[in-house]
Amino acid sequence: MYKLVIQGGTPLNGEIKASGSKNAALPIFFSSILADEPLKLSNTPQLSDISTTLRLLMDMGAHFILEADSSILIDSSNLTNLVADYSLVKTMRASILSLGPMLAKYKEAKISLPGGCAIGTRPVDLHLKALEKMGAKIEVKNGYIYASTKKLVGCQINFDLVSVTATENVLMAATLADGVTTINNAAQEPEVTDLVYCLRKMGAKISGENTSTLIIEGVDRLNGAEYNICPDRIEAGTYLVAAAITGGCITVKNIQPDAMRAVIGKLIEAGADIQTNENSVKLDMKGRRPKAVNIRTSPHPNFPTDMQAQFVALNAIAQGISTVTETIFENRFMHVPELCRMGADLKLEGNTVVCKGVKSLSGANLMATDLRASASLVLAGVAAQGTTTIERVYHLDRGYESIEEKFNMLGANIERVQH
Numbered sequence: 001m002y003k004l005v006i007q008g009g010t011p012l013n014g015e016i017k018a019s020g021s022k023n024a025a026l027p028i029f030f031s032s033i034l035a036d037e038p039l040k041l042s043n044t045p046q047l048s049d050i051s052t053t054l055r056l057l058m059d060m061g062a063h064f065i066l067e068a069d070s071s072i073l074i075d076s077s078n079l080t081n082l083v084a085d086y087s088l089v090k091t092m093r094a095s096i097l098s099l100g101p102m103l104a105k106y107k108e109a110k111i112s113l114p115g116g117c118a119i120g121t122r123p124v125d126l127h128l129k130a131l132e133k134m135g136a137k138i139e140v141k142n143g144y145i146y147a148s149t150k151k152l153v154g155c156q157i158n159f160d161l162v163s164v165t166a167t168e169n170v171l172m173a174a175t176l177a178d179g180v181t182t183i184n185n186a187a188q189e190p191e192v193t194d195l196v197y198c199l200r201k202m203g204a205k206i207s208g209e210n211t212s213t214l215i216i217e218g219v220d221r222l223n224g225a226e227y228n229i230c231p232d233r234i235e236a237g238t239y240l241v242a243a244a245i246t247g248g249c250i251t252v253k254n255i256q257p258d259a260m261r262a263v264i265g266k267l268i269e270a271g272a273d274i275q276t277n278e279n280s281v282k283l284d285m286k287g288r289r290p291k292a293v294n295i296r297t298s299p300h301p302n303f304p305t306d307m308q309a310q311f312v313a314l315n316a317i318a319q320g321i322s323t324v325t326e327t328i329f330e331n332r333f334m335h336v337p338e339l340c341r342m343g344a345d346l347k348l349e350g351n352t353v354v355c356k357g358v359k360s361l362s363g364a365n366l367m368a369t370d371l372r373a374s375a376s377l378v379l380a381g382v383a384a385q386g387t388t389t390i391e392r393v394y395h396l397d398r399g400y401e402s403i404e405e406k407f408n409m410l411g412a413n414i415e416r417v418q419h
């Protein structure tokens with residue numbers, strides 16, 4: 001097991017490049033199941049969730065090659081084992097994204113029911129109901145989803161809730177279904193749009209991306225393609241908050257500012273000077289203390305739940321009182337008690353945390369619980385006076401490529417040590 005040891009209190013300055021998006025790469029890797037030829041994917045982030053996805057696909061009979069240019073050639077065109085085993089699914093819930101493609105291409109699937117996680121029960125009822133409506137026979141028993149179909153048939157899918165991976169599962173399934181599928185109340189996250197772009201390059205007929213209505217006309221087959229994964233807007237946002245919380249000035253390159261409008265708007269409200277170019281954002285908070293900003297999470301294009309924990313850390317040392325309301329997940333405040341142990345003045349009231357900014361936090365020994373909560377602890381640690389240790393760093397490695405290298409390039413002092 002590893003922990004991070006952080007010596008805090010230094011403003012972060014300099015520039016880094018964002019990695020490819022985890023939440024775009026995961027569905028795109030699973031979309032390789034639909035294709036009759038290999039996919040060549042570039043800008044894929046080196047994260048444990050990507051390794052888990054590759055292991056899962058290999059268990060099913062896929063092959064992949066790591067190319068010299070660090071792109072990945074993935075061939076899932078002849079799967080021989082239509083099972084997503086519990087041993088892997090329990091480590092990555094996004095394995096549910098294999099269901100739609102397997103049903104569409106191989107007409108059957110046995111997938112371990114993804115359990116909940118630290119942030120919530122994370123049900124998959126919307127995925128199963130939609131695929132049943134498209135003609136899948138689905139039975140859930142002994143912790144597995146048993147699904148089969150003669151042929152999926154296009155139809156109207158109306159999601160009661162906006163669900164990113166349910167939208168992605170149906171989107172992928174619909175590409176090879178008979179006829180037209182319309183997804184109403186579809187998720188509009190940029191990662192869904194990236195999946196649409198990749199599927200289109202594979203020959204899929206899809207319209208309506210970046211809106212709440214996706215229309216997919218089923219085709220007989222999908223071919224291979226080359227695709228460059230979009231940048232990770234959540235990783236980028238995390239580093240911008242790192243500059244804001246330490247009173248520094250950083251530029252994050254290789255990003256799409258358009259995909260981060262809500263987050264950038266809140267950073268400007270917090271008093272940061274922001275300059276955006278086509279594929280970079282510069283944030284300057286030199287010598288200033290952030291102002292408290294109220295946050296309410298909701299589906300894209302509004303403020304992303306995956307940036308909520310990071311803004312609680314920012315508000316913890318900001319000037320003034322603020323509220324942060326989480327409307328997507330029922331238990332996404334695991335970072336709050338840990339931040340309080342660093343001297344933050346945070347009070348949970350239902351799905352809202354009231355933040356009273358303090359001048360500074362003090363280092364402490366902390367425990368990571370989930371991916372984005374862990375990120376907020378790193379932000380608090382680099383801002384705090386003194387030493388902070390964060391145990392269970394594997395949570396961070398799921399979503400942040402080379403996190404200590406990138407932070408240290410900006411002037412932080414983070415060491416990964418075995419314990």
Ligand code: EPZ
Pocket residue numbers: 022023026094120121122123124125126127128161162163164165166305306328329330371372399
């Ligand atoms: C995706 O999770 C992301 N993961 C999450 O990122 C992200 O926080 C979330 O979308 C919201 O943006 C990936 O893309 C791999 P949802 P997902 O379905 O699709 C309820 C991270 O940190 N719901 O959009 O699982 C659900 O409980 C991760 O990178 C049902 O009730 O989230 C939640 O309240 C964490 N039934 C709401 O919908 C269902 O069948 C939205 O969840 C599905 C979802």
